[in-house]
Amino acid sequence: MxxxxxxxxxxxxxxxxxxxxxxxxxxxxxxxxxxxxxxxxxxxxxxxxxxxxxxxxxxxxxxxxxxxxxxxxxxxxxxxxxxxSLAPRAHGLRTVALPFMEDLYEATHQHVLFAVLDGMEALLVERLSAREAIDVLYRVGGRLPLHSTGVGLVLLAHAAPDFQEAYLAQPLVHEPEGVPLSSAALRRALAEVRRNGIAVVNRQEPRPLLAAAAPVRGADGDVVAALSVVVPAGHTESRFISPALRATARALSRGLGAPVSAALPPGRFPDRP
Amino acid sequence: MxxxxxxxxxxxxxxxxxxxxxxxxxxxxxxxxxxxxxxxxxxxxxxxxxxxxxxxxxxxxxxxxxxxxxxxxxxxxxxxxxxxSLAPRAHGLRTVALPFMEDLYEATHQHVLFAVLDGMEALLVERLSAREAIDVLYRVGGRLPLHSTGVGLVLLAHAAPDFQEAYLAQPLVHEPEGVPLSSAALRRALAEVRRNGIAVVNRQEPRPLLAAAAPVRGADGDVVAALSVVVPAGHTESRFISPALRATARALSRGLGAPVSAALPPGRFPDRP
The missing domain is CATH 1.10.10.10 (Winged helix-like DNA-binding domain superfamily/Winged helix DNA-binding domain)
Known part of the structure; x- marks a missing residue:
């Protein structure tokens, strides 16, 4: 044959x-x-x-x-x-996430993404996008590279150590630019994501944009998904994006039954009234 | 066995x-x-x-x-x-519909539903819902009865005549109220949906609500889906719902490649500037 x-x-x-x-x-x-x-x-x-x-x-x-x-x-x-539509890791999570995504969408009127880890990639489970929003490369049901997207960096940064090492051992390239990424640079980026509680990615291709992503935790406190906002570079609301994203990801984590302490970004103090 | x-x-x-x-x-x-x-x-x-x-x-x-x-x-x-997620009649249609649904959602901040005909029921392909919205009975991927929901009446009213007759020949009951529905009453309701271009349903159970639904047409001019807005009875914006729904369903039909004449509700004149 x-x-x-x-x-x-x-x-x-x-x-x-x-x-x-x-x-x-x-x-x-x-x-x-x-x-x-x-x-x-x-x-x-x-x-x-x-x-x-x-x-x-x-x-x-x-x-x-x-x-x-x-x-x-x-x-x-x-x-x-x-x-x-009964798959718990897709529609199940999405059903809880969607109203929180709406809140975030109303703050930016661009793109709000929600993704889970699957194999060596992120799977885009939901995307809310304005008709006039900038082009993004990814569709619902599509896959995103872990090393060059906001949601991907968040999911990778909180994945099991063995998984991270296996991922870092591969040759990595930023697409669509075709720029190689060293494992040392990615390791530093992942540490920063864990330290800051969010991932921030500036891309020039397909057009200048800013993506910010935060971890979403499930009932056992583990990261089960990533929530992201994507806006054009220089978007007037960009300074509000990180606080809104952090707050929404925490609210969604609580909605999924995450213990409050786990829902806090690492390295931050609990909220005070 | x-x-x-x-x-x-x-x-x-x-x-x-x-x-x-x-x-x-x-x-x-x-x-x-x-x-x-x-x-x-x-x-x-x-x-x-x-x-x-x-x-x-x-x-x-x-x-x-x-x-x-x-x-x-x-x-x-x-x-x-x-x-x-590659099923054209679910995610395919939904991808085109979602930005239009967003527009409608922003006008009401309650529920926006998008459904297609499957077998003898409507299948809910998408739902946008505010966190504080009234309860509705239906989930994405779930099925709705054709004779007692807005999207169902629209899909049934525009289905093939043989299909309509087969549907009308069954004993029909409004759920969850348990009120029987005569085939004559349903026949009248379907004629009204075709005449008005939209379906309007007032329900008392599970709580008082108003559902309005409009047909969405595909490239061949046939009705391929139904778009609906559900608000609590007495919602302050209810008089704006029908015009907004008609306009959005037409815009979405155009987005799906429907010929302009087919996208018009039957019995209406084309828009004038």
Missing amino acids: TNPPSVSRGRRPAQGAPVIDRAFALLTAFNETRRAMTLAELSRVTDTPPSTTLRLARRLLHLGALERDADGRFVVGLRLWEVA | TNPPSVSRGRRPAQGAPVIDRAFALLTAFNETRRAMTLAELSRVTDTPPSTTLRLARRLLHLGALERDADGRFVVGLRLWEVA
């Missing part, structure tokens, strides 16, 4: 893999640039014979995990989304 | 059903009141032997479609949510 370039993020099942793996490979073949595929495309992308692809796709259509669009191409189905 | 009461919405696969169906049955066994299950619970709810359940659940864990929570129970996984 010919092996086309690996296109499904290394998840192509081996020949003879269980049928569940093959079915899941069909679903995970969809991505942001491949939201609709013909049978031939699905077969090619998953490196599965057309007859097998057809049989699996029919089953998934029947179950509602796939649908056909107006052009007859396969797309991810509403029924799959309905099931997935 | 004993057959427990059908608990997974009639989707329990027959003995000997394809393994994909069995795996999907495990996923769809989760619902709003069963967000986390032990292996024994999963086995019981899906009427699948524990050994088979364990084998399937392990595969789904490996793929990230399931995860284990802090108590070791199975929950829907983040990876499934990531794939499902």
